[in-house]
Amino acid sequence: MEMTAKESLERLFGGKGVAILGASAKKGKPGNSIIENIRDAGFIGSVYPISITSDSILGFQCCKSLEEISDRIDLVVMVLPADDCVEAAKAIARRKDEKGDISAVVVVSAGFSELGTEEGRSREKALLEALVSRGIRVVGPNCLGVIDTYSGINTNFDIGAYRKGGLSILTQSGAFAVSFLKWAQPGNLVGLNKFVSLGNMSDVNVIDLLRYLADDERTQVIALYLEGTKEGRALIEAAAEVSRKKPVVALKAGKTRIGSIAAASHTGSIAGSFEMYQGVFRQAGVVLASSVIEFYHTAAAFEKMPLPRGNAICVLTVLGGPGTLCVDELISSGAVELARLSEETKSRLRKILIPAANIGKPEGFIDTTPSFSEEQHRDVLKIVLQDPGVSGVIYLTTPPAFMDEEALADNIIAAYKSFPREERKPLLSVIGFGYSVPRLRNRMEEAGMPTIEYPDIAAKVMINMVRYSQYKSRFE
Amino acid sequence: MEMTAKESLERLFGGKGVAILGASAKKGKPGNSIIENIRDAGFIGSVYPISITSDSILGFQCCKSLEEISDRIDLVVMVLPADDCVEAAKAIARRKDEKGDISAVVVVSAGFSELGTEEGRSREKALLEALVSRGIRVVGPNCLGVIDTYSGINTNFDIGAYRKGGLSILTQSGAFAVSFLKWAQPGNLVGLNKFVSLGNMSDVNVIDLLRYLADDERTQVIALYLEGTKEGRALIEAAAEVSRKKPVVALKAGKTRIGSIAAASHTGSIAGSFEMYQGVFRQAGVVLASSVIEFYHTAAAFEKMPLPRGNAICVLTVLGGPGTLCVDELISSGAVELARLSEETKSRLRKILIPAANIGKPEGFIDTTPSFSEEQHRDVLKIVLQDPGVSGVIYLTTPPAFMDEEALADNIIAAYKSFPREERKPLLSVIGFGYSVPRLRNRMEEAGMPTIEYPDIAAKVMINMVRYSQYKSRFE
Structure with a gap:
């Protein structure tokens, strides 16, 4: 079964079944919080924690391996130590070859190209090769993954159940987007639709998701936190198209040379002042905020008004x-x-x-x-x-x-x-x-x-x- | 007894006795809230509500008129209908002639020059003549008056007991400063020393108070909200001197021509862009904030760090x-x-x-x-x-x-x-x-x-x- 780009990204938000590699019975561990958050959000599909030590976690029956699961899996979440990720990717690929079901993998684990080491880069390459060659889309690694408040998927261990709404967030910093959502929570300032923390953007990138969200009916406004990209021009073109349909509110980090080193995004980033960015973005219809608080409130206002x-x-x-x-x-x-x-x-x-x-x-x-x-x-x-x-x-x-x-x-x-x-x-x-x-x-x-x-x-x-x-x- | 400028401004913060003209027994009325706030702040002097209808208000015994009070009064607070203010000022002047005690009057009442009418202007002039001719200093009219968290004086009906600290606020908009204090309250973000809402600045002005606060030991930082002044150059000179001793953090409203009309301060305001102001203020050592939130947090940081x-x-x-x-x-x-x-x-x-x-x-x-x-x-x-x-x-x-x-x-x-x-x-x-x-x-x-x-x-x-x-x- 060949899928369109849109269909495979659709599965990223949970589809009919999600398996968690690295599920943990221990409260507070990411591999436990993710399952708790999926449960609390009332995920509409089936949930399969994979564990060799637990029989069930938070009420969900565990399987010892992916092969054991007979029903359809659309999404796999990987919360494993970095060393185990490539083997896990190969197991996912084998299942895809046999059953043809898995469409997307969210790799929460860190320890890849973001380390800046040869080991990290080659690990990321091996992970990607195993999956992308099978047409499986990969979010991450080194990310907080996805949330969809309507389907109830949530691979983010920091954000629990959240108010539903029309805001979708694309972010190159998971921590930044989590801060936004936490900041807004006591005042009920935003309602969330989808959230994607892009991490290292090894496969699924900001352009893919901008185009996807442009056609996503429940998304009224896209809030985009951007550090760097090697495809600056393509990004601006995509953003200009999306902006004809719905607002894209952007915040750009790493605007200064020194800031871009902090973002570790200096290889691909478009260098330039805020004014330079503002000119380019404004021409594309993108609302570039000049401060964090302006970004937050502009996104919130587009969602509601x-x-x-x-x-x-x-x-x-x-x-x-x-x-x-x-x-x-x-x-x-x-x-x-x-x-x-x-x-x-x-x-x-x-x-x-x-x-x-x-x-x-x-x-x-x-x-x-x-x-x-x-x-x-x-x-x-x-x-x-x-x-x-x-x-x-x-x-x-x-x-x-x-x-x-x-x-x-x-x-x-x-x-x-x-x-x-x-x-x-x-x-x-x-x-x-x-x-x-x-x-x-x-x-x-x-x-x-x-x-x-x-x-x-x-x-x-x-x-x-x-x-x-x-x-x-x-x-x- | 001739007093120095510093001594008479000192009395503005309550001295040994305060009388309230327009005291009310009715909860929620400004003439009641002020007495409640003075009580809650534990004012160190005596409190004399003046009322012809009540015997006592909130535990303080009332007097029928100023003449009845035999002990020393340093400050009078006027919360009367505008029409009654000039007569009241004359009564204050008579007492000053006889007993020589009253040093300062806070006129909370509105209905003066801020109306932009001839009636308002002449009322303000008459009020001022009665008092200033006796060496009595006047704050207002049309203001929220003063707070001193250490002496416990509080003529502001919107702000009750407040955390003590090193921040003093001078403001040409009472509402703005009240917003600052209310905004900071749930997070305990600032500690307050003195607060002066200047209102129409008929007598005591921002320059007088800047110089006063420069020598006030408990004031660590001065937060200044400025709309307009006829004495721009003198203000900058005073601010430059004060800044040698302690930080002055300023926010300027009415920077645009249209904004200055809203501030009704167009007669005296220095017109110019933010950049123009920033240049002038920075040379004087004044920290001019470019946004409200920067103003709030800069003042708070100087207070604590x-x-x-x-x-x-x-x-x-x-x-x-x-x-x-x-x-x-x-x-x-x-x-x-x-x-x-x-x-x-x-x-x-x-x-x-x-x-x-x-x-x-x-x-x-x-x-x-x-x-x-x-x-x-x-x-x-x-x-x-x-x-x-x-x-x-x-x-x-x-x-x-x-x-x-x-x-x-x-x-x-x-x-x-x-x-x-x-x-x-x-x-x-x-x-x-x-x-x-x-x-x-x-x-x-x-x-x-x-x-x-x-x-x-x-x-x-x-x-x-x-x-x-x-x-x-x-x-x-």
Whole structure:
């Protein structure tokens, strides 16, 4: 049976059966955590821990070897000592020759070309030869493998069950992507679809997966952490194609020569400044973030919010100073304008707000002052979102001592969801108090409303959304 | 009795007695919250709520008017409707004429020149004339007033009891500074000394307070949020003098013309780009932050850590990718170098770390890989801090699933505190998992070890510390 590239990558996310080489009964060992995570995520296929010492692990019956398994295996996860990996690969190849079932192998084990030694390189070469010659796709080695929150596959021993969503992550640093997901978890800031830690990229590479995720319906946005690649030009071409369909948000490490040595990616990396990268990526429609926090929040916003249909942004704030910082950042980008509010909008706002409120100085800026009720929050937000001259809103708010966090959240959510889905505009809420108002933040994030702690970062995220929307519209 | 400028500003932080005009028995009202906050902070002087309707508020006996109070009053807080403020100011002036005691007034009330109306301006003028003519200093109007965590004064109705420390905040936006303090609270990220929300700056201005805080022993770092001032040149001169003694970390809002309209500070603001400001401020030794998060963490780091005595930084990481991002940011600044580790340091590290660890590629970068124990964390950190070629360390770590958060924290703290105080170097810890490891983070912050969620922000903070240290050393 010959498979298309898409079909074999599909199997990477578990297929009907997954075998774990290096399964362990000992809690805390990677070969145990992976099985625990697969169990907790409710993997839809069969799970076969391979162990010569245990009869069952975490409720799954063990097999002594791959040959023992009579049912179909699509994916094998390798969590073995480096020395045992080549033999294991040969056993996988033999089974493939006999039964034809295994499509993909995730090699979590380290001790390959990343060591920079001849031994490591030749071990990786032998591993690859055994598998790729049979048409088996290999992720890694030296990686955290894959997660698919919908199929329930999870070869990552650091991340357990995770909130489902539309974000897919491709990463050349497993640790970086794990940090992203852990960082987001207490605030429910992102919902995950697929995760691939690429490791040494011996076979499956970032281009393969970008193209795969472009056609993956559940993926709404791709977050890409990039260190280096030998195929810079091909990568940019692929990214440009993918960006016509959905946003690719990228972070590039190893931009400086010295940084690229730290990334051990100096052989293949495109050298250059952030500005150089930004030029190349922007032309390809890729959103290149200038900081880690901008990367995180831009990916999160694309996952939750619709694209703006213009570049006219309204800054609606309860707080003077933070509102000003937001305006500064928006304006200095040159990419967006403050929205021209209609006379009707202004007069409706004047009826609700106190005389000390600032409506439209400058144009598109509204400072309500903090003194109004939850319901007024809702009404003001609705009026602003309704204005046809507004393409998106940054809303800076804070619950005063006398206001209930959840009541405030519910009113913001009600205002937003009062519009039918196709009429919704991007709304980014700046919650400067951050984790000191966890109930406000969680309530909003659970309802799909992105929250950001910093007004200038919210501005950068909105700018990224506007720029991407402009790129995409050129192909519609 | 004639007082020096310093003495009268001293009284601003409560002195021996504070009277509250506009005291309220109703929970949630600003005139009630202020009394609650003063009580909770344990104000060292006497508290006199002025009320014609209540006999006592929150345990403090009320007086019907200022005249009734026979003991000394140093500070009066005004939380009245705008219309009543001028009469109240005249009553304060009368008492000053008779008893000579009141030195300072904090006018929390809004409804003055910030309205942009003739009525507002003339009200502010009348208020000021009554008080300043008697040598009484006025903070505000339209402000959140003052906090001193040591004297226990607190006229800010949004911030209750707060962790004591060495950070003092001067702000032209009360809401911005409140956001900073609230943001920092769940992680214990800063310890506060004094807080002044300047409001309309009708009398006491940012220059007065910068000079005051320069000589205030408990203030280790001044965080300054600036919108606009008519005295730009004088401000820079004052800041340059203060910076010879202690760091001033600044954030400038209203940098764009449109942003300055939002700040309603366009009359007096120095117009110009971030780069223009940065040049002027840097020459004065002021650390101008380029983002809100950089501002927060730079202020927090100066509060807790000693200055670096050189520009040779070591990046010690458990995580490859985030370590690379940190190196990129450090190097591209041009202000710091990666440290040259001694041969002794390298050979000691090789004995502890696994062969796959990266020691010194590039020079000054150590990637330990995640596989080692809490005690190894401690030993490695000690060895690196001991190297005389290292001026400061950025330490990127994460607790793997098998490691206890607090045990990890305790080992990091033990390594740092094994050095006598005068030999300590700045150590910034990047905890990328953020609030998903609250026990690690809190334990470290309580011990005075700054934690930062983002590797690139940690780099920016270290760069700021190096630059400031270089400025300061020119005057030693």
